[in-house]
Amino acid sequence: MGRTKKVGPAGGLKARYGATVRKRYIEAIRDLKSPHRCPHCNANAVKRQSVGIWKCRKCEFTFTGGAYSPSTKLGATARRAARGPSET
Ligand SMILES: [Zn+2]
Known part of the structure; x- marks a missing residue:
């Protein structure tokens, strides 16, 4: 009694959104982290700054992408509009 059940990164969602949504959320968070x-620069050093904003720790290249993953079809379009400081 009184013990909190460990449900992974989706623990904050509790049982509100159902199993399917929760599973998708876990996948998104895992991808995000x-x-x-x-x-x-092709280095595996890109971290998410904010929703849709990604930044490389190595060359400081900042670009926009998907909310949970930098590589989406939408992100490819947005990348053209938002250029990083090193791309002149
Ligand atoms: Zn880079």
């Missing part, structure tokens, strides 16, 4: 490949 893992480093991504930089489209500029």
